[in-house]
Amino acid sequence: MSHKLSEKILLLNYFEKTSDQGTGMTKLNPTSKVLVTILYLVILMSFPKYEILGTAGMVLYPSVLFAVEGISLKRVVKSTGPVIAVLLLFGCVNILIDRTMISAGILGTIPGGIASCITLSLKGTLAVTASFVLVATTKIDEICYGLQRIRVPKVICIQILLMFRYLSVILNEAEAMNEAYHLRAPGQRGINKKAWGSFLGQLLIRSLEKAEIIYESMMLRGFKGEFKTGTRQKMKKNEIAYFLFWLGVFLVLRTFSFAEWIGMVISKV
Amino acid sequence: MHMSDALLVPAVGAAMYLCSAVTAHRSISNINLKEDYKRLPMMGVAGAFVFAAQMVNFTIPGTGASGHICGSILLTAILGPYAAFITMIGILMIQALMFADGGILALGCNIWNMAFYGCFLGGFMIWKPMMKHGITKKKIATASILASILTLQLGAFSVVVETTLSGITDLPFIQFAAMMQPIHLVIGLVEGLITGSVLLYLYETKPELLWMDESVSRGSSKKILVIIFSAAIIVSGLFSLLASGNPDGLEWAIERTANGSDLQSVSLFHQILSQMQARTALLADYGVAGSSDQFGTIISGLTGVLLLAAAGAVAGSLIRRFGKKKEYES
Known part of the structure; x- marks a missing residue:
């Protein structure tokens, strides 16, 4: 499980690095990026369960941004793995139960269960890639700023920032404790039940002691219960245009099966 | 039990967002951070702790398998239900955004399924009444197990309802529920044991960390509503x-x-x-x-x-x- 902890730490570091590159997307107003992501997810999930080609057309958004920003596809594939596994489980149940034949455009007539399984997997993958794109191009404090602009309470945003700040510290601590345990108990899978309480309890006490130190540091710096999160940035014309552009694209993809049209054009050629 | 976006339609996602938002609003007004602003760093670090704890797998005796905790009961027992709920929102948001553990659209559902039941039902219906006349080891262990089982059973049932209402699965409702509930009963039991052992350790080393509701009863009207x-x-x-x-x-x-x-x-x-x-x-x-x-x-x-x-x-x-x-x- 030390591997799991290390992976999470590496992923956090990767996001911090990519969101600080200074490229076009990273400079955009976070509110527009958050809104575009939410819009994308809503429209993606609104596709009916047999709509394979329509759903596939939504790959346009993440693929464009992946290409423009140079985001690592390998990391996305790793992140989507567990999600796809769960969705395939649901999909397999659908394949067994839903045997009605449905028309899937240029794909011909296929069992409904297979169609819904494919659509489910596509939706899951694309949803994960959309959130991946957001965090890879936006720093966490900017995401929180964007969330605040869409009326998420300040307390929750500050809670996320504090948690994110100390996540890597606590994860490193947990990894060190985990490694120390397994060096003393080689070949054992997980933490033995006799050590559950003391292992987590120690980690919790250390975490809360850190919280005390953090609080005292904040008090020494004049903290009186209020967090200042910077001045409001107005959305520039290009940022509004960015949002409207993707809104238009998503609406077109929702109403018109772009992937099917391309398929027909290619087959005619 | 983190639900992916693909398991929901926007209408169900929006409805659960609304429920979670209302609860979050209520929780924020009850925390009173302006007077007790030491709470915020505590919540932040406790959230990071639960996050880290979820990465650590515990051997489940007799099964050869391993599992991890959810954390809502543990947080409730330390921070109280309202602060714990806000902390869980932060945890679930970071998991959804950064680690693809649960979807962004499904966040409302995940908050309800994993945080609401644990913090409020587990906190007010089990932990608080049991600890009303003093905390003992037996009460801690019993409350942890009962609250965890209740949380996971209700959470799993909610997943079934939400997925069925979204029309994603062709599995009939009863069969789906029959598959989910027993597995989560075992998971709930294990989580209860882990949570109980951590809280017992805290009780022995730093008992002042455990949450005790010191508010005066507001009269019988709430009791009547509950009845x-x-x-x-x-x-x-x-x-x-x-x-x-x-x-x-x-x-x-x-x-x-x-x-x-x-x-x-x-x-x-x-x-x-x-x-x-x-x-x-x-x-x-x-x-x-x-x-x-x-x-x-x-x-x-x-x-x-x-x-x-x-x-x-x-x-x-x-x-x-x-x-x-x-x-x-x-």
Whole structure:
């Protein structure tokens, strides 16, 4: 499980690095990026369960941004793995139960269960890639700023920032404790039940002691219960245009099966 | 139990977002951070701790498998239900954004399924009453196990309801529930054991860290509400099965006068409204598509009670807010 902890730490570091590159997307107003992501997810999930080609057309958004920003596809594939596994489980149940034949455009007539399984997997993958794109191009404090602009309470945003700040510290601590345990108990899978309480309890006490130190540091710096999160940035014309552009694209993809049209054009050629 | 976006439709996602948002708003107003601002760093670090703890797998004895904790009961026992709920929102948000553990659209559902039941039902219905007359080791262990089992059972059931309402799976409701509940019973038991052992360790080393509700009881009105709500749940969930299947007075009269139990809509306006109703009636005829009449009736009854309770709570809150505003202005 030390591997799991290390992976999470590496992923956090990767996001911090990519969101600080200074490229076009990273400079955009976070509110527009958050809104575009939410819009994308809503429209993606609104596709009916047999709509394979329509759903596939939504790959346009993440693929464009992946290409423009140079985001690592390998990391996305790793992140989507567990999600796809769960969705395939649901999909397999659908394949067994839903045997009605449905028309899937240029794909011909296929069992409904297979169609819904494919659509489910596509939706899951694309949803994960959309959130991946957001965090890879936006720093966490900017995401929180964007969330605040869409009326998420300040307390929750500050809670996320504090948690994110100390996540890597606590994860490193947990990894060190985990490694120390397994060096003393080689070949054992997980933490033995006799050590559950003391292992987590120690980690919790250390975490809360850190919280005390953090609080005292904040008090020494004049903290009186209020967090200042910077001045409001107005959305520039290009940022509004960015949002409207993707809104238009998503609406077109929702109403018109772009992937099917391309398929027909290619087959005619 | 983190739900992916693909398991939901926007309508269900939005509805659960609303429920979670209302609860979050209530929690924020109850924390009173302006007076107790030491809470915020505690919540941040406790959230990071739970996050890290979820990465550590524990051997489940006798199974050869391993599992990890959810953390809502643990946080509730340390921070109290309201602060724990806000902390869980932060955890679930970071998991959804950064680690693809649960979707962004499904965040409302995940908050409800994993945080609401643990923090509020586990906190107010189990932890608080049990610790009312003092904390003991036995009470800690019992409360942890009971609260964890309750949380995971309700959470798993909610996943089934939300997925079924979204029409994602063709698995009938009962079979789906029958698959989810037993697994989560085992998971809940293990989580309860882990949570209990951590809290017992804390009780022995730093008992002052454990949450004890010191607020004075606000009188019997809340008790009455709880009794009425519980009675409504019991009646809608169980006694509704005993309801007569015969047509009510109006339907009986129409059957005898119009030679049929349903009148056909004639005008365009009626047809449009009928079509709208057909689309929005998720629990048509007090049943769930693909499940037996009995369980469909139970679900319809429970859903109706919960929706009414939520509507009542929102209305009461709005009335109180406008009342306060008027008082302030006068």
